[in-house]
Amino acid sequence: MSARARDLKAQGVDVVAFGQGEPDFDTPQKIKQAAIDALNAGQTKYMPTLGDPETLAVISAKFTSENKIPNCTPKHVAISSGGRHSLFVVLQCLIDCPTAGQPQDEVLLPVPAWVSYGPIAELAGAKVVEVPTTAATDFKVTPAQLKAAITPRTKVLILNSPSNPCGTMYSEAELRALADVVADAAKSVAPNMIILTDEMYEKLVYGGIPHFSIGSIPSVAERTITVNGLSKTFAMTGWRVGYTGTSGEFGLKFIKAMSDLQGQLTTNITSFVYPAIRVALTQCGPEVEEMRQAFARRAELIYSLSKQIPGMPAPRPTGAFYLFPDVSSFFGKRTKKGTTINSGVDFAEALLAEACVVVVPGDDFGGCGANHIRFSFACSEDNIRKGLGRIAEFVDGMK
Numbered sequence: 483m484s485a486r487a488r489d490l491k492a493q494g495v496d497v498v499a500f501g502q503g504e505p506d507f508d509t510p511q512k513i514k515q516a517a518i519d520a521l522n523a524g525q526t527k528y529m530p531t532l533g534d535p536e537t538l539a540v541i542s543a544k545f546t547s548e549n550k551i552p553n554c555t556p557k558h559v560a561i562s563s564g565g566r567h568s569l570f571v572v573l574q575c576l577i578d579c580p581t582a583g584q585p586q587d588e589v590l591l592p593v594p595a596w597v598s599y600g601p602i603a604e605l606a607g608a609k610v611v612e613v614p615t616t617a618a619t620d621f622k623v624t625p626a627q628l629k630a631a632i633t634p635r636t637k638v639l640i641l642n643s644p645s646n647p648c649g650t651m652y653s654e655a656e657l658r659a660l661a662d663v664v665a666d667a668a669k670s671v672a673p674n675m676i677i678l679t680d681e682m683y684e685k686l687v688y689g690g691i692p693h694f695s696i697g698s699i700p701s702v703a704e705r706t707i708t709v710n711g712l713s714k715t716f717a718m719t720g721w722r723v724g725y726t727g728t729s730g731e732f733g734l735k736f737i738k739a740m741s742d743l744q745g746q747l748t749t750n751i752t753s754f755v756y757p758a759i760r761v762a763l764t765q766c767g768p769e770v771e772e773m774r775q776a777f778a779r780r781a782e783l784i785y786s787l788s789k790q791i792p793g794m795p796a797p798r799p800t801g802a803f804y805l806f807p808d809v810s811s812f813f814g815k816r817t818k819k820g821t822t823i824n825s826g827v828d829f830a831e832a833l834l835a836e837a838c839v840v841v842v843p844g845d846d847f848g849g850c851g852a853n854h855i856r857f858s859f860a861c862s863e864d865n866i867r868k869g870l871g872r873i874a875e876f877v878d879g880m881k
């Protein structure tokens with residue numbers, strides 16, 4: 483969709499884009515300056531594989547004070563080349579290679595979910611077991627569903643809060659209930675089960691639900707791996723910085739495994755980026771808050787405008803920067819130009835062709851995602867007004 487939108491834009495067409503999951507802000511200047519200064523000071527050589535001691539210390543202090551993860555020292559932390567790379571290395575270390583005649587490790591994935599979890603888990607050799615969620619629970623897995631999905635082969639549960647693509651998030655009580663299920667399962671049916679929690683959007687919350695890290699709960703702390711990164715919070719998608727935090731004895735062993743693997747893959751991230759990470763995590767509270775407030779205003783705007791369009795229900799976004807409406811009420815209808823809509827993909831394609839608006843069809847997110855489209859509102863309020871106006875007209879013309 484993005485490529486088609488680019489082509490149309492190149493032809494001079496006025497396209498409104500809600501596709502890209504990327505903040506439209508620039509990286510704060512003091513973060514850039516820290517990298518420039520390090521580069522000028524000659525910090526251009528190899529560094530330790532998982533990061534320099536100073537930056538690992540800053541990240542472990544962040545995990546300890548903000549996320550309340552117990553026993554998380556610099557030796558419990560790894561820095562990788564973006565959140566996706568962190569997840570890749572983590573899952574490669576967790577999943578056993580499939581062997582003929584042996585059952586495959588299973589990864590439980592509540593869906594709809596971000597598109598890369600499934601492929602990354604499969605590349606590591608896992609069987610991905612989708613756990614379908616619905617709008618009735620704001621697309622959150624319930625303790626009963628989780629309990630029913632756990633088998634002796636369950637190795638990992640992936641959680642993502644706030645969620646891409648759903649724009650919703652778990653409360654502390656909900657995460658505690660899920661942690662209880664995992665702690666119980668670990669005593670019997672799934673002794674090696676790990677929670678992999680992706681908290682990339684932890685700072686972009688605005689629905690009144692405070693972000694909570696499941697890795698802070700003592701009963702599961704030593705079986706929880708927390709992945710985060712700078713891409714979304716600090717508008718640093720191009721810098722490629724992801725980081726992983728663990729706890730206790732398990733964490734020490736696990737980070738050693740990550741070091742062994744990453745040492746043969748990418749080794750350290752770009753060396754002059756380390757001081758920029760430290761500045762981002764310790765000095766950029768006001769900049770992050772400014773961006774968060776902008777996202778909060780956009781969330782309210784897009785949610786209120788979408789509610790005025792009949793037949794497009796969506797949960798109120800409470801975190802990240804996505805709105806995830808159900809468009810199945812339009813299936814079986816025809817657009818003004820005569821296209822029949824039978825899926826989210828049809829809806830998104832017709833919307834681009836007939837109204838020049840780009841959204842992401844939800845089928846790649848799994849489960850009921852096929853009935854949905856995803857808006858990224860990492861764009862201006864004018865863009866939101868213009869795009870939603872066009873969509874209102876587009877659906878109004880349907881029969």
Ligand code: PLP
Pocket residue numbers: 503563564565566567596642645646680682711712713719722723724
């Ligand atoms: N996790 C989630 C939920 C995401 O939405 C994304 C990016 O879209 C990532 C991880 C990957 O982030 P990065 O750009 O740091 O690789």
